[in-house]
Amino acid sequence: MAAPALAPDDAAAVHAHTPHGNDRAATTREWSRTIVRLPSRLAGGALWLLLGVLLLVPTLCFLVLAVSPRLFEQGTEWFTLRNFGVALQGQTLQGLLNTLVVGVATAVCALVIGLGLAWLTQRTDFGLQGVWTILIWALLLMPSYFSTLGWQSLLVRNGVFSQIGIDPTELRDQFFGPIGIVWILTTKGIPFAYLAIAAGLGGLGREFEDAARVHGATPRESLRIAMTILSPALWSALAIVFAEAISDFGVASTLGYGARFPLATFTLYRAINSIPIRFPVASVIGWFLVSAMIVALLVQNRALKGRSFAVLSGRTRPAMPTPLTGRGRAAAWAAMLVFFGLALGVPLFGAVSASFLLGIGGTITRSGLTLDNYRAALTSRDLLAPMLLSAKVAAITATVAVVLGVTIGRIIAQRRAGAVGRALDLALLGAVALPGVVLAAGYIFAYNLPIFRVIGFSLYGTVFLLGMAYVASSLPATTRLLLGPLAQMQRSLTEAARVHGASEAEAVRSTLLPLMARSILWAWLLAFTHITLELPISEILNPPGEPPLAVGIIRHLDHTDYTTGAAMLAVAVGALLVVIGVVLGVYRLVVPAGWQRVRAR
Amino acid sequence: MIRLHRRIAPLPTSARWFAIVALLLSVLVTACGGTDATVAPTAAPAATKAPTTAAPAAATTTAPTAAATTAPAVATTAPAATTAPAAASAPAGTTAPAAAATTAPAASAGSGPTKLTGAAVPLVIYAAHGAAQPMADAFTMTTGIPTKIVAESTGPLLAKVQAETNNPQWGMIWIDGAEAMASLDGQGQLLKGYTPDVPYNDLGKSLVPKTQSFVPTGATVTGALVYDTAAVKNPPATWEDLLKPEYKGMTGMNNPAISGPTYPFVAGQMQNLGGVDQGKDYFKKLKTNGLHVYTTNKVTLAALGTGEIKMAIVQSSAATAAAQKTPTLKVIYLPKVSLLPSNIGIDAKAPAQVQTEAKMFAEFVLSQKGQEIMKAADLSGDSLYYPIITGVTPLPVLPALATIPTQTVDPYVWGARVNEINQWFTENIA
Secondary structure (H helix, E strand, O other), rough: OOOOOOHHHHHHHHHHHHHHHHHHHHHHHHHHHHHHHHHHHHHHHHHHHHHEEEEHHHHHHHHHHHHHHHHHOOOOOOOOOOHHHHOOOHHHHHHHHHHHHHHHHHHHHHHHHHHHHHHHHHHHHOOHHHHHHHHHHHHHHHOOHHHHHHHHHHOOOOOOHOOOOOOOOOHHHHHHHHHHHHHHHHHHHHHHHHHHHHHHHHOOOOHHHHHHOOOOOOOOHHHHHHHHHHHHHHHHHHHHHHHHHHOOOOOHHHHHHHHHOOHHHHHHHHOOOOOOOOOHHHHHHHHHHHHHHHHHHHHHHHHOOOOOOOOOOOOOOOOEEOOHHHHHHHHHHHHHHHHHHHHHHHHHHHHHHHEEEOOOOOOOOOOOOOOOHHHHHHHHHOOOOHHHHHHHHHHHHHHHHHHHHOOOOOOOOOOOOHHHHHHHHHHHHHHOOOOOHHHHHHHHOOOOOOOOOOOOOOOEEEEHHHHHHHHHHHHHHHHHHHHHHHHHHHHHHHHHHHHHHOOOOHHHHHHHHHHHHHHHHHHHHHHHHOOOOOOHHHHHHOOOOOOOHHHHHHHHHOOOOOOHHHHHHHHHHHHHHHHHHHHHHHHHOOOOOOHOOOOOO | HHHHHHHHHHHHHHHHHHHHHHHHHHHHHHHHHHEEEEOOHHHHHHHHHHHHHHHHHHHHHHHHHHHHHHHHHHHHHHHHHHHHHHHHHHHHHHOOOOOOOOOHHHOOOOOOOOOOOOOOEEEEEEEEOHHHHHHHHHHHHHHHHOOEEEEEEHHHHHHHHHOOOOOOOOEEEEOOOOHHHHHHHHHHOOOOOOOOOOOOOOHHHHOOOOOOEEEEEEEEEEEEEEEEOOOOOOOOOOOOOHHHHHHHOOOEOOOOOOOOOHHHHHHHHHHHHEEEEHHHHHHHHHHHHHOOOEHHHHHHHHHHOOOOEEEOOOOOOOHHHHHHHHOEEEOOOOOEEEEEEEEEEEOOOOHHHHHHHHHHHHHOOHHHHHHHHHHHHHHOOOOOOEEEEEOOOOOOOOOOHOOEEEEEHHHHHHHOOHHHHHHHHHHOOO
């Protein structure tokens, strides 16, 4: 008879009743096991310590501040809820409410469009999947302040539209407010929605809909069934887009601020960046943002609770794509063109044309093409040195994030059932949704505490601290990205290498590395791109005299100097594309051909 | 049994590491709670930087007594007398041989230029002044002292300083407005008792604070009204006029929580109108009449440029530059506007070497060469100032200061209220 699994309490009870001799033997065994496991435990401990330093301690210190300002010398009370009262009024309250509305609206819009895109690319014979995938990745990588800049350049008074004789007044009044904000955030959210839904659609065969149709369901009813089966993907798309939208800083600090539509991330930033400085209020806004994320995840959980959506089985076959009729195809083309035109084309056109035009947003109605903006950009102190700094820091931090990501990913993938794995998984899942402003405010607060001065260890204001925050911000997503391919790795491969006499490092090099190389490369490139153009953390942890790239650029946009800002952004994005091209080229040339045949999915 | 052990083994391990993280956190928290404001700043670094902190401390004790007896008008005659005890007590108090050389000249202001001995260290300058970067470049070229500029608006810079109270990263700060400086001085953040040995003119002399806690570098006027002559045919003649319906939705100004020159304007209005409450009432009415609030001079003027507003209340330098560039704009000064000095403050907690370098920087700014740079570096803004050094003339485009109806705002009275009023403004008007 198979022994039933025992709960830990039962185990303790069993222990208590064993004879002394056995007990001693068990203790010895346990000790020897402890010693054998020591290195791995030390490594595990170091990992937790690292996560603590990178993520947990700064964030927790910052959040605790709201209720216990005395603990950090920010007030007189050991415990108070007063700061919540202070924050829940005026502009700050308005910012919180706006954020909720924008978050929900963005999530719904992105879901609808993302679903349409996924359906078209996965379930019809529309084709050109590679092209759409590239465009969606481009959307994912484009910083939200880039889109904002593009639209602003087109619509501002004496902007691109005015200069070519189109009166944008009406569109401007509409766009410079919640509508524009939701649209730009929607375009940023669609890649997340698309990726989540496309993954779900991939696992959904056609059988369910066909079965429904056979049983007399109308096309609408069969669609409803498909949607119900897809609901885990839909809910997670909603949750992740909502989280991304409420934690966005690029739009909040440009369009949101310009349109007098305060959003929580920007009010948080203002609370720690104007006079008087109000860390406790910032902390309350941090609470709000984190709670909103948690609520979103709980709603998602609750919506799916107690129901099974398992449709993947050995018999799942890829769905037969629906052939599009001539009219359907034309409509699909139109939809795709309109969508990508508005999401990518318009901002790109706005930003690029602004970089070649004279006097946008100014009084003097000069018009015409010029290279002056590029001259100004290239001679500005805010471009070249910051770009080099950001590229250098991004290269280092992306490498660190990928190495840590692989390490943590292996632990999670190997110990799926273990508490350590689960805790790591949970910590990192939560951290994916942690807004950059909260993390950075936590850093500026925690690493400036007097304790660090007392122990003579001062990281505050250094490029190193900025790098730490970059690692912390990109680690969760990098780990998530690597987790899939790592989970597919058969452990037996590494074990076989070990059995054949390879050292641990050699085993990893000869089995894990070749299979993972491609995934690692893409994870690195994603982290690198994200960090190079990262805004909120750079803005808040900007080291003295060494501004990162995004800070240099946003400084011009802040001062409504769109043309120089646009030229700077164009140079920066161009340089970034060159770096990506070079890295991919080097990978092709240097990495053994065998490695390149492995395609991670 | 063994299998069972394995199954539950990870739990205690992770729990243990959770405990360690929690323990670290609690150690951190205890340490933070334990270091009270009175202990942290001085006691901890004292061991390593005894000579450094002793010099300002000596100055701190001597300056107020001198200031109490000295009227602001004669402040310039006082430095020699007031700093003399500081000079005497600083070396006596510190006497660590290595550092004595650096603190001694630092304390001997009033009797010649400050000189640096020993190796130069990077001077971190928090600057909202448009001439900061070229000035720093020239300073580095002349003295060999490396500089790092953190260029931002005054509000964010002050927020940074405030956030770093326990762990200051700055060596000196160069911003517009004496109130913010007085506020920093009130928190003990500024080195007291130093006035450079430079030939201040009468205006300059009147701007040197009683405590000698910051160094005036020039003056502008806050509350200049720039208007679009095409849209406003009948410009207002008084501040009250701005509340009239004919100007509804036309006016824009900066947020004092972000823009340095704007708090002195707000404080000046409150002083004009007879008190804080009357002032608040005025701004509320202005808001009802459609006041637009932007971040800084540049942004408010950009809104004027695009026609979003028709009148902008900004700093005189930015206003003059805008009118220079766009002939349809005109600058007027309604009675009364406030005199706005730009000032350099030196970090009280910085190492002696940094303080010496900051003094050298202030003296460089006020030298003939520095003044030339200041007059040429930022023609669209901060170069349009009224020099406070004898023999240096303002740029010809500026109207004579005597023709402008100015008033002086007491920095120490209004500096103490800066947080409260800015917060009120941000919550209610911005």
